[in-house]
Amino acid sequence: MNIQYTPTTCPYCGCGCGFNLVSVDGKLKGVEPWKRNPVNEGKLCPKGNFSYEFVHREDRLTTPLIKKGGEFVEATWDEALDLVASKLGEIKDTNPEALAFLSSARCTNEENYLMQKLVRAVIGTHNIDHCARLCHGPTVAGLAQTFGSGAMTNSLESVAHADCIFIIGSNTLEQHPLMWRRVLQAKAKGAKLIVADPRFTPSAKKADLYLPFKSGTDVALMNAMMNVIISEGLEDKEFIENRTKNFEELKAVVMKYPPEKVADITEASADLIKEAARMYAKADNAAIIYSMGITQHTTGTDNVMSTSNLAMITGNLGRPGTGVNPLRGQNNVQGACDMGALPVVYPGYQKVIEGEMAEKMMTAWGCGDLTCRPGLTVIEMMNAADAGDIKGMYIMGENPMVSDPDIKHVKEGLESLDFLVVQDIFLTETAELADVVLPATSWAEKDGTFTSTERRVQYIRKAVDAPGEARSDWSIICDIAKKMGSDLFNYDSPQDIFEEVRTVTPQYAGMNKERLEKPEALHWPCPDEEHPGTPILWGEKCATPDGLGVLMPIEFIPPAELTDEEYPFTLTTGRMLFHWHTGSMTRRSKTLDREVPTGFVEINTEDAAELGIKNKELVRVKTRRGEIEIGAKVTPDIMKGIIFIPFHFVECAANTLTQSFALDPAAKMPEFKVSAASIEKME
Numbered sequence: 102m103n104i105q106y107t108p109t110t111c112p113y114c115g116c117g118c119g120f121n122l123v124s125v126d127g128k129l130k131g132v133e134p135w136k137r138n139p140v141n142e143g144k145l146c147p148k149g150n151f152s153y154e155f156v157h158r159e160d161r162l163t164t165p166l167i168k169k170g171g172e173f174v175e176a177t178w179d180e181a182l183d184l185v186a187s188k189l190g191e192i193k194d195t196n197p198e199a200l201a202f203l204s205s206a207r208c209t210n211e212e213n214y215l216m217q218k219l220v221r222a223v224i225g226t227h228n229i230d231h232c233a234r235l236c237h238g239p240t241v242a243g244l245a246q247t248f249g250s251g252a253m254t255n256s257l258e259s260v261a262h263a264d265c266i267f268i269i270g271s272n273t274l275e276q277h278p279l280m281w282r283r284v285l286q287a288k289a290k291g292a293k294l295i296v297a298d299p300r301f302t303p304s305a306k307k308a309d310l311y312l313p314f315k316s317g318t319d320v321a322l323m324n325a326m327m328n329v330i331i332s333e334g335l336e337d338k339e340f341i342e343n344r345t346k347n348f349e350e351l352k353a354v355v356m357k358y359p360p361e362k363v364a365d366i367t368e369a370s371a372d373l374i375k376e377a378a379r380m381y382a383k384a385d386n387a388a389i390i391y392s393m394g395i396t397q398h399t400t401g402t403d404n405v406m407s408t409s410n411l412a413m414i415t416g417n418l419g420r421p422g423t424g425v426n427p428l429r430g431q432n433n434v435q436g437a438c439d440m441g442a443l444p445v446v447y448p449g450y451q452k453v454i455e456g457e458m459a460e461k462m463m464t465a466w467g468c469g470d471l472t473c474r475p476g477l478t479v480i481e482m483m484n485a486a487d488a489g490d491i492k493g494m495y496i497m498g499e500n501p502m503v504s505d506p507d508i509k510h511v512k513e514g515l516e517s518l519d520f521l522v523v524q525d526i527f528l529t530e531t532a533e534l535a536d537v538v539l540p541a542t543s544w545a546e547k548d549g550t551f552t553s554t555e556r557r558v559q560y561i562r563k564a565v566d567a568p569g570e571a572r573s574d575w576s577i578i579c580d581i582a583k584k585m586g587s588d589l590f591n592y593d594s595p596q597d598i599f600e601e602v603r604t605v606t607p608q609y610a611g612m613n614k615e616r617l618e619k620p621e622a623l624h625w626p627c628p629d630e631e632h633p634g635t636p637i638l639w640g641e642k643c644a645t646p647d648g649l650g651v652l653m654p655i656e657f658i659p660p661a662e663l664t665d666e667e668y669p670f671t672l673t674t675g676r677m678l679f680h681w682h683t684g685s686m687t688r689r690s691k692t693l694d695r696e697v698p699t700g701f702v703e704i705n706t707e708d709a710a711e712l713g714i715k716n717k718e719l720v721r722v723k724t725r726r727g728e729i730e731i732g733a734k735v736t737p738d739i740m741k742g743i744i745f746i747p748f749h750f751v752e753c754a755a756n757t758l759t760q761s762f763a764l765d766p767a768a769k770m771p772e773f774k775v776s777a778a779s780i781e782k783m784e
């Protein structure tokens with residue numbers, strides 16, 4: 102019997118926990134703690150614990166598939182790759198801008214790097230994006246304006262040193278469990294916890310102050326908190342004077358938002374707003390944690406900038422236990438952004454519109470002309486597909502048929518393409534629509550790096566062989582590039598690719614193999630091999646041209662779709678502990694699936710009583726996009742007038758109901774957190 106322990110990084114959330122995968126005779130049997138890992142110190146949440154369960158599933162994709170006469174037929178790699186290369190080549194020769202690519206926050210840095218290099222240097226467009234668009238796009242756009250760069254300012258461990266933690270729009274306990282452990286460590290040392298959320302979530306239940314408020318009113322709420330802070334002289338005058346600009350402009354706006362007035366907009370109590378403001382402002386070190394409740398709005402970027410306003414006027418930046426901490430979601434969404442799997446930036450956030458950057462990348466890659474025209478974002482790609490402007494799409498490791506807003510519209514878009522390639526580990530709802538399906542290896546079957554929410558770059562390591570003929574994403578991309586005539590994709594290993602990443606990504610330049618192999622790993626920016634890495638950002642100055650933090654005066658703008666007589670409820674959507682997004686992995690994990698086998702709609706007890714809806718009864722939820730049938734979960738833990746549906750379950754898909762017509766102007770984010778809906782009993 103051959104037993105092996107392979108130290109690796111969790112494939113689920115951005116906390117980036119480390120553990121050992123245990124294999125016996127080449128098959129995964131379980132996970133064992135990796136106690137010296139500084140992120141999680143041997144602890145794991147259920148998803149990490151059972152992360153091995155989907156790997157050896159019978160229904161893994163094991164061979165390439167080509168659709169012939171409406172049916173999938175097994176193909177050899179040569180047949181499949183020749184077809185992909187020739188179809189992409191055909192469309193490219195007519196118009197490279199008619200091709201669009203979705204890269205993947207589930208894949209490694211090396212794979213994302215190669216995908217954007219293929220798109221830019223071989224295809225000749227910047228039409229590449231990924232799920233960050235539907236996630237922390239507003240964080241990248243918003244914090245770039247206020248701090249000069251958009252990433253979590255502090256490390257996870259740093260939060261354990263806070264005296265007050267303000268969580269807004271994050272259900273940290275369920276969605277970032279090993280970050281939540283740091284919150285509990287701070288609480289054990291006496292820190293006060295404030296949670297603002299329309300739902301009385303498991304995280305909110307542990308709060309010293311729970312502040313319920315209506316979805317889509319975050320700017321008003323935070324303006325009111327700043328109104329109280331400034332009116333009561335609780336602001337940090339020295340920090341404002343020395344480290345920021347625009348205070349008077351900000352003050353003029355927030356003075357228009359007294360808590361009593363904001364109580365009407367937000368349905369939050371004015372007294373609680375005042376109490377929360379005082380608690381946050383009076384703490385020596387106060388940290389803000391936020392996630393999708395802040396970003397998934399047409400005002401996502403505004404919401405993000407409000408969090409940084411709040412931190413800066415109270416001087417809560419650049420020290421342990423402070424900062425603005427957007428919790429990045431997917432295991433490698435930070436890395437996919439860092440690698441430039443975005444339509445506006447090369448690796449390291451270097452802008453594609455700047456001619457100088459194009460020159461730099463042309464020299465580094467040794468390729469021909471690179472365009473300076475920014476590419477399309479996720480939602481724009483789907484709209485362009487529907488309009489016939491995008492003819493071919495390549496989707497690696499995403500499942501938009503469940504995760505994108507307004508699924509009916511997504512389906513129309515994907516079906517009107519001339520050619521669709523999907524590269525995944527399972528035959529997902531999206532893969533079913535493809536012309537060619539390419540079987541990829543999972544995280545347990547390959548090497549590479551992931552970058553976690555705290556900008557920590559960590560290795561994943563191959564523990565077992567891939568099933569059948571499945572191949573790693575990086576080697577598939579290399580072969581397609583070669584078949585399209587490129588000689589810029591000659592790599593022997595992920596490490597080989599990473600060495601190139603370091604040369605073009607300034608934040609990663611100092612990360613050599615020897616340094617990354619230590620369990621401490623490294624936080625970017627790490628500009629050279631002597632640099633220790635940067636767990637805490639903006640200690641002395643921000644990354645803005647003059648080093649000052651920019652306070653942004655922001656007026657409240659209501660959500661795009663408001664309730665009316667026909668659709669009187671505000672529908673908000675999100676996630677739960679045991680499931681991951683479109684369920685492709687967690688619903689194939691028997692232990693996790695047993696916990697929560699299908700979806701539900703949360704409705705407040707009083708609302709349910711008025712409509713005569715009983716717990717667990719099947720109800721119909723409708724919006725202007727469509728309707729679903731789903732079981733009711735009657736609970737006092739959600740505000741009146743709000744309903745909540747987790748988006749993991751295709752049979753009652755929340756995204757049948759959400760809308761994509763209105764986007765955040767800066768980040769192109771749809772409004773996943775607010776739709777006008779009706780809910781009724783079934784006849």
Ligand SMILES: Nc1nc2c(c(=O)[nH]1)N[C@H]1C(S)=C(S)[C@@H](COP(=O)(O)OP(=O)(O)OC[C@H]3O[C@@H](n4cnc5c(=O)[nH]c(N)nc54)[C@H](O)[C@@H]3O)O[C@H]1N2
Nearest residue numbers: 270271272276316317392393394430431675676678681682
């Ligand atoms: N178990 C599990 N963990 C995950 C994931 C998963 O699928 N499953 N996904 C990962 C990913 S990619 C991400 S991005 C993160 C997301 O992590 P979170 O953002 O924590 O998750 P969500 O459930 O989308 O939303 C968070 C909270 O926002 C609240 N909310 C709803 N509307 C509003 C609003 O208008 N304002 C405010 N302030 N709050 C509102 C919801 O009630 C919810 O409690 O989780 C990551 N971790």
Ligand SMILES: Nc1nc2c(c(=O)[nH]1)N[C@H]1C(S)=C(S)[C@@H](COP(=O)(O)OP(=O)(O)OC[C@H]3O[C@@H](n4cnc5c(=O)[nH]c(N)nc54)[C@H](O)[C@@H]3O)O[C@H]1N2
Nearest residue numbers: 207232236498499500504524525541674682683685748773
């Ligand atoms: N209504 C609503 N919709 C939402 C959200 C919401 O809160 N509400 N949240 C949004 C957010 S924040 C996010 S991040 C998105 C997530 O949306 P997606 O990224 O589409 O969701 P996943 O289910 O994580 O899809 C990842 C796919 O990658 C595959 N995969 C896993 N590992 C590998 C690999 O190594 N290689 C390859 N090639 N494939 C692999 C999986 O099988 C799966 O099909 O959903 C968004 N959609």
Ligand code: SF4
Nearest residue numbers: 111113114118146149
């Ligand atoms: S907290 Fe996140 S990274 Fe850690 S085990 Fe759970 S899912 Fe994995």
Ligand SMILES: [Mo]
Nearest residue numbers: 235236430431
């Ligand atoms: Mo996300």
